[in-house]
Amino acid sequence: MRRCLYLICIIIAAVLIQAALRGVPYAAADSLDVLRERWRSLTVEGRYEELIHSTLEVYNKSMATHDRYAQECAGIHLAQAYMPSGKYDSVYYYLDEVEPGITAGNDAGLKIIMNNVKAILAVQIEMNYAEAFKFFLEALDISREAGLDYQERLLLCNIAHLYGVRKDTAGYSYARDAYVLCKESHDNYTLPSATVLLSEMYSLREQYDSAMKYADEVMYIALSKHDSSYEQIAWQLAGSIYEAQGDYGQARRSYRKALDMNDRIDDYSARIGIYLTYGDFLREAGDLDEARTMFETGLRLASERRNIEAVGGFLFGLSDVCARTGDSVAAYEYYRQYDVMQRQEAESEREFNRLYVRFTSIQHQKEISERELELMKANHRLLVGGVLLFVLIVILAVVFYLYKKKNRMYRQLVENHYRMSAAIEHEKEAHKEVRAERCEPASTGSLYDRIEHLMRTGKVYREKDLSLDRLAAMLDSNRSYVSKEINTCSGMSFYNYINHYRIEEAVSVLQDTENNTPLKALCEDLGFTSISVFYRSFQKETGVPPARYREEMRRIKGKGREE
Structure with missing residues (x-):
């Protein structure tokens, strides 16, 4: 799927370059028009080295002549041209050079390209899908406001791709809209990407006949255009569909076809993608040695190209394969690296990681037991049956124990949190005294108190678009001073400070057993951008998911009324 994102954004560069250059003063407008056509051809044909050479020449000349617009145009296309080869240092360099000018300017086309580059970096380097989504939406708004229909279709594809990466079928509507618009406008540039995404969305929805229909359409387009990518x-689409349907023979043949094309593909993300997809297939099929080869090859390539998103998948796969083949040392090391990445990505997944380690250990012990029992099977059939039954009982008992332990843990956390509610006001008073000592005399009772007043009385934290700039404007101050006051007086960052008030109100609502506000509505009321962000923030603060917190509070208060 990462290949689609690159191809979509490359197409954006080809389509936008003419719009980006039109209507802006340039000393050599005629020659730049010729170069524009040249860049478009090179982009469509995937001849990135030639594209880099051509745009770099324009970039250097524009610097010598102090032509900022030509420099921005060439620079943003240079940044995008370096992305398929994974040369992110160059991408960041040219992006940093031209971003201020593009941001301050009025050229919608260049702004869209810039947001696409930043979105890809957010996914590939930072694994920050929320940030990428923000950039894509910003670009979509720009395209619609400027009436750039081509760009709107491309950006719909980008948004659908993000949903696909997260295995979220909510991206179906974006993929469908992009496909329909491409058909209606005869947009042969964007149609292949939209078709790929629509096939993937149908596959996620388990509508495999429709998924295969659009996969066949992608193949038809590729063969008619002689497009290896x-x-x-x-x-690869066909392989994943066959695999989901249980036709593993056809799936293997399709994946092998995709793998054999790696030497004909210049896009390193495409090579990385097939190593990961085919490796996962082999792992599930039990071909562990070949799966390990795929994962190790892909991990080396992903590490070289700084494709952080893919590295996590390879580490997870290698950890599982090594555990199942008895290489416990390697399994531990791969899992340790994977666990570090997971904790960096989302602290709320720590409990899942611990359960995964336990599960892997149980599976490993079970496999050892089964191998030992196979040696004794001929003479001890009855014993084998008894041992297998015993192992099954042990596993069920362990699972049941973990389930009960988790329930007890949640219950204890809620009870402790409820008991501590009475002491919260006292802690707040103590916090005020600490703040009075820590804050500067000029700010105590003035700016920070006004911030607190806005939070407690005005409840401005409920605003979804609340930012540091907006809060500073409300206070007739500047963002740096407001940020310093919050950091100094509360000991928290701005976003943690806002989330603290949101979670505080959420706890109050969920402690009220008469309040039946749905969690989704509560999430909206409190200003969270999504239900998943609300769940993570609430559990981070209380240790318990919000639904479970409400359930336990009703049990506690119901028990109190009975007594």
């Missing part, structure tokens, strides 16, 4: 994508 989309041909590889079509084979």
